[in-house]
Amino acid sequence: xxxxxxxxxxxxxxxxxxxxxxxxxxxxxxxxxxxxxxxxxxxxxxxxxxxxxxxxxxxxxxxxxxxxxxxxxxxxxxxxxxxxxxxxxxxxxxxxxxxxxxx
Amino acid sequence: xxxxxxxxxxxxxxxxxxxxxxxxxxxxxxxxxxxxxxxxxxxxxxxxxxxxxxxxxxxxxxxxxxxxxxxxxxxxxxxxxxxxxxxxxxxxxxxxxxxxxxxxxxxxxxxxxxxxxxxxxxxxxxxxxxxxxxxxxxxxxxxxxxxxxxxxxxxxxxxxxxxxx
Amino acid sequence: xxxxxxxxxxxxxxxxxxxxxxxxxxxxxxxxxxxxxxxxxxxxxxxxxxxxxxxxxxxxxxxxxxxxxxxxxxxxxxxxxxxxxxxxxxxxxxxxxxxxxxxxxxxxxxxxxxxxxxxxxxxxxxxxxxxxxxxxxxxxxxxxxxxxxxxxxxxxxxxxxxxxxxxxxxxxxxxxxxxxxxxxxxxxxxxxxxxxxxxxxxxxxxxxxxxxxxxxxxxxxxxxxxxxxxxxxxxxxxxxxxxxxxxxxxxxxxxxxxxxxxxxxxxxxxxxxxxxxxxxxxxxxxxxxxxxxxxxxxxxxxxxxxxxxxxxxxxxxxxxxxxxxxxxxxxxxxxxxxxxxxxxxxxxxxxxxxxxxxxxxxxxxxxxxxxxxxxxxxxxxxxxxxxxxxxxxxxxxxxxxxxxxxxxxxxxxxxxxxxxxxxxxxxxxxxxxxxxxxxxxxxxxxxxxxxxxxxxxxxxxxxxxxxxxxxxxxxxxxxxxxxxxxxxxxxxxxxxxxxxxxxxxxxxxxxxxxxxxxxxxxxxxxxxxxxxxxxxxxxxxxxxxxxxxxxxxxxxxxxxxxxxxxxxxxxxxxxxxxxxxxxxxxxxxxxxxxxxxxxxxxxxxxxxxxxxxxxxxxxxxxxxxxxxxxxxxxxxxxxxxxxxxxxxxxxxxxxxxxxxxxxxxxxxxxxxxxxxxxxxxxxxxxxxxxx
Numbered sequence: 039x040x041x042x043x044x045x046x047x048x049x050x051x052x053x054x055x056x057x058x059x060x061x062x063x064x065x066x067x068x069x070x071x072x073x074x075x076x077x078x079x080x081x082x083x084x085x086x087x088x089x090x091x092x093x094x095x096x097x098x099x100x101x102x103x104x105x106x107x108x109x110x111x112x113x114x115x116x117x118x119x120x121x122x123x124x125x126x127x128x129x130x131x132x133x134x135x136x137x138x139x140x141x
Numbered sequence: 142x143x144x145x146x147x148x149x150x151x152x153x154x155x156x157x158x159x160x161x162x163x164x165x166x167x168x169x170x171x172x173x174x175x176x177x178x179x180x181x182x183x184x185x186x187x188x189x190x191x192x193x194x195x196x197x198x199x200x201x202x203x204x205x206x207x208x209x210x211x212x213x214x215x216x217x218x219x220x221x222x223x224x225x226x227x228x229x230x231x232x233x234x235x236x237x238x239x240x241x242x243x244x245x246x247x248x249x250x251x252x253x254x255x256x257x258x259x260x261x262x263x264x265x266x267x268x269x270x271x272x273x274x275x276x277x278x279x280x281x282x283x284x285x286x287x288x289x290x291x292x293x294x295x296x297x298x299x300x301x302x303x304x305x306x
Numbered sequence: 307x308x309x310x311x312x313x314x315x316x317x318x319x320x321x322x323x324x325x326x327x328x329x330x331x332x333x334x335x336x337x338x339x340x341x342x343x344x345x346x347x348x349x350x351x352x353x354x355x356x357x358x359x360x361x362x363x364x365x366x367x368x369x370x371x372x373x374x375x376x377x378x379x380x381x382x383x384x385x386x387x388x389x390x391x392x393x394x395x396x397x398x399x400x401x402x403x404x405x406x407x408x409x410x411x412x413x414x415x416x417x418x419x420x421x422x423x424x425x426x427x428x429x430x431x432x433x434x435x436x437x438x439x440x441x442x443x444x445x446x447x448x449x450x451x452x453x454x455x456x457x458x459x460x461x462x463x464x465x466x467x468x469x470x471x472x473x474x475x476x477x478x479x480x481x482x483x484x485x486x487x488x489x490x491x492x493x494x495x496x497x498x499x500x501x502x503x504x505x506x507x508x509x510x511x512x513x514x515x516x517x518x519x520x521x522x523x524x525x526x527x528x529x530x531x532x533x534x535x536x537x538x539x540x541x542x543x544x545x546x547x548x549x550x551x552x553x554x555x556x557x558x559x560x561x562x563x564x565x566x567x568x569x570x571x572x573x574x575x576x577x578x579x580x581x582x583x584x585x586x587x588x589x590x591x592x593x594x595x596x597x598x599x600x601x602x603x604x605x606x607x608x609x610x611x612x613x614x615x616x617x618x619x620x621x622x623x624x625x626x627x628x629x630x631x632x633x634x635x636x637x638x639x640x641x642x643x644x645x646x647x648x649x650x651x652x653x654x655x656x657x658x659x660x661x662x663x664x665x666x667x668x669x670x671x672x673x674x675x676x677x678x679x680x681x682x683x684x685x686x687x688x689x690x691x692x693x694x695x696x697x698x699x700x701x702x703x704x705x706x707x708x709x710x711x712x713x714x715x716x717x718x719x720x721x722x723x724x725x726x727x728x729x730x731x732x733x734x735x736x737x738x739x740x741x742x743x744x745x746x747x748x749x750x751x752x753x754x755x756x757x758x759x760x761x762x763x764x765x766x767x768x769x770x771x772x773x774x775x776x777x778x779x780x781x782x783x784x785x786x787x788x789x790x791x792x793x794x795x796x797x798x799x800x801x802x803x804x805x806x807x808x809x810x811x812x813x814x815x816x817x818x819x820x821x822x823x824x825x826x827x828x829x830x831x832x833x834x835x836x837x838x839x840x841x842x843x844x845x846x847x848x849x850x851x852x853x854x855x856x857x858x859x860x861x862x863x864x865x866x867x868x869x870x871x872x873x874x875x876x877x878x879x880x881x882x883x884x885x886x887x888x889x890x891x892x893x894x895x896x897x898x899x900x901x902x903x904x905x906x907x908x909x910x911x912x913x914x915x916x917x918x919x920x921x922x923x924x925x926x927x928x929x930x931x932x933x934x935x936x937x938x939x940x941x942x943x944x945x946x947x948x949x950x951x952x953x954x955x956x957x958x959x960x961x962x963x964x965x966x967x968x969x970x971x972x973x974x975x976x977x978x979x980x981x982x983x984x985x986x987x988x989x990x991x992x993x994x995x996x997x
Contacts, residue, residue, distance in 0.1 A: 041143075054183075055244075056241075058164075060240040063984065066228055067228035069214045069215050073164075091192070101271065101279055110207060112293035116296060118210055235944055246991045
């Protein structure tokens with residue numbers, strides 16, 4: 039088996055990304071959809087940090103990873119507030135039943 | 142196969158297997174707990190990559206903050222009369238096909254690309270240099286993100302409190 | 307005053323309304339008096355635009371002031387080469403005149419609205435939206451490049467949407483807003499494609515650079531046909547915004563908005579933005595593109611004029627008349643009468659804004675009655691409104707001594723010259739027919755509203771003249787409908803300062819083989835066109851056109867009076883004798899119904915066929931075995947989501963061009979969209995194969 043390098047990390051992040059998309063598409067519960075989004079963000083972050091380690095960009099990749107984490111925190115807060123509002127309006131949080139967009 | 146590789150595969154497997162459980166289990170609470178393992182696995186990968194500070198932040202923010210928020214979300218949006226909180230799935234077949242194709246292409250692309258890699262020295266700690274960069278080159282973005290976070294939290298509070306008309 | 311200072315002032319004029327929009331929208335709830343601040347800011351912007359206009363038209367009358375800055379610079383990008391995006395402003399004579407028109411009408415509408423909208427519960431927000439609109443419109447006027455125009459184009463669309471649906475509690479109002487927004491989007495896609503063709507060829511959005519690129523002989527995809535296509539595609543944006551056939555359906559519905567908004571946006575400024583766009587790209591239009599534009603304009607003007615003949619809602623008549631006049635301007639651009647098209651844009655902005663504000667005054671007085679069959683005799687109750695309305699009506703009918711006569715007459719002469727030069731006689735014939743109809747339906751409107759005896763005594767008793775704040779804008783606008791502001795000689799528009807001095811037709815940059823022979827410049831060095839042939843044709847048709855248009859307008863007015871004032875001819879009897887035609891016009895050529903039917907029946911029928919296929923063939927196989935059923939159910943579900951929906955979406959997209967279809971494509975489920983996005987990405991990845 040070859041030594042672990044950049045490609046290994048990229049492969050892990052690709053699969054994590056795909057899993058995240060799968061979660062976002064298939065889960066009915068909005069909170070579960072959010073979890074999928076978090077997986078996607080983590081996958082992207084792995085890429086940032088991996089490139090930061092294996093290329094000569096220096097520490098910038100890690101800085102961006104940090105920014106992504108901050109944004110993820112903001113996103114989670116807002117998204118949950120929206121989910122709570124949806125719950126108040128529809129009495130459930132099933133994404134596939136909320137199709138007001140079509141009107 | 143040295144010890145570094147073994148630890149990498151360990152964390153990678155923990156991350157991916159628990160992530161697979163997150164997106165496939167029917168029980169929302171289980172999903173949330175598997176998400177903890179995913180986050181820990183990712184944190185482990187960060188540390189393996191020499192990003193100790195990011196790894197710690199990952200645990201603090203994701204496990205300590207975001208996951209708790211998600212759990213609150215689960216509890217506030219379900220009638221917790223029974224322990225089993227189930228949630229259905231939708232359009233599995235197209236998602237499986239699409240995601241499978243997508244993951245295959247992505248992995249193939251990543252692996253077959255000739256990345257210009259130039260691994261530098263692994264610093265002993267990154268906190269010092271990160272802090273320095275954050276308050277010099279990236280200071281504007283840093284401040285803006287602080288404001289954004291503040292606005293997001295105020296906004297979240299105001300959206301969540303709004304009464305139904 | 308230096309050039310730089312003029313540009314700086316114009317940027318201030320642009321940003322002032324945006325500033326007041328932000329202030330009003332943020333603090334409007336706390337301080338309801340902020341509408342006065344908003345109005346003050348617009349008045350200031352108007353004064354500054356007067357200053358700019360004065361200095362530009364006196365000191366720098368022959369020069370073009372421009373200011374560019376780089377928005378993005380990507381450096382050298384693989385595949386495309388050097389790639390940067392520039393934005394900028396440009397001030398030429400057309401710009402300063404448009405600045406004056408937009409700011410003046412915006413300011414007057416603000417004053418008018420203070421009284422008209424009084425007591426509305428979203429009073430300050432209304433003014434904030436007006437500020438946003440003014441900002442976006444000024445942006446279109448000042449931009450010197452297609453990208454800037456496109457950005458502000460969408461912004462005016464947004465503010466128009468917000469203002470049409472201002473009373474969104476009414477379903478009809480919010481529907482009309484959506485209809486306007488979506489119909490415009492159809493045109494905007496065309497415009498976007500056109501811009502992309504030009505950008506990929508010349509690597510710039512700047513008008514002048516595109517023109518010099520074309521002049522140097524570089525063609526999109528090395529063919530003049532693509533240049534024609536680019537011109538027509540960009541023109542599609544104008545078709546949407548200026549409500550030309552087949553996207554005219556939104557404008558009459560847009561009358562659901564407050565009447566001052568109709569005056570500002572849907573009569574004077576925003577709908578003229580389409581014409582303004584064609585004015586800007588005029589130099590790159592080929593002969594084929596111009597012919598298409600002329601035909602669409604002529605057809606639109608005829609269609610709208612025939613519909614306006616039978617409408618009974620005061621605002622609907624004016625709306626169709628606006629569509630018809632816009633068709634006129636577009637037609638004039640198509641036949642090469644550039645200067646007269648722009649001239650008509652300006653004069654039309656004033657008299658149509660006056661007509662709309664006048665109708666607002668009437669509606670206000672009649673307590674929101676809009677049906678002209680309920681009016682009559684208002685002349686005595688509302689003398690100022692009547693007088694101003696009458697002057698504007700004379701102007702739109704093209705009666706001598708008015709501004710409308712000057713511009714409309716020149717425009718019709720242009721079509722006649724075009725007919726003589728190219729043999730397309732149908733266009734002038736339509737032009738003169740529409741002139742006749744216009745005079746007729748406008749006088750029908752005036753007579754039914756203001757003359758005769760009141761048909762609804764109760765409402766008549768409560769009617770009253772509008773307060774000063776509403777009357778003053780009317781007086782100013784009707785004063786601007788008199789010839790004296792444009793030329794000292796009431797029958798020769800080119801004797802004045804407006805034509806020939808301020809506004810001159812730019813020379814075309816299209817290769818000679820692809821442009822009309824009369825559009826070829828005999829003095830290739832000049833920026834301005836000089837064509838003996840065209841001038842000669844214009845000269846010979848000038849007097850016949852004038853005589854014909856006066857005669858037709860006179861006959862139409864006589865007919866209107868004898869039908870509605872003296873009751874010598876019974877209009878109902880005529881309507882009865884040509885019942886099918888009458889209904890055809892009353893129901894707006896059944897275009898809304900046609901769009902509705904073609905779209906609904908098309909989609910439903912396809913759905914039914916596919917459903918039958920699903921139910922009989924797919925299910926037949928499914929019944930094979932239990933296991934098989936499960937798999938098949940999944941597959942047919944997949945089939946349903948992708949193949950069936952895909953086909954339905956495809957047909958919906960096709961009929962989308964002739965109707966409001968986009969809402970049917972959408973299931974409303976975010977996750978279904980995501981699946982589409984995912985598969986599109988996979989498809990793109992497979993096609994471009996990065997691995």
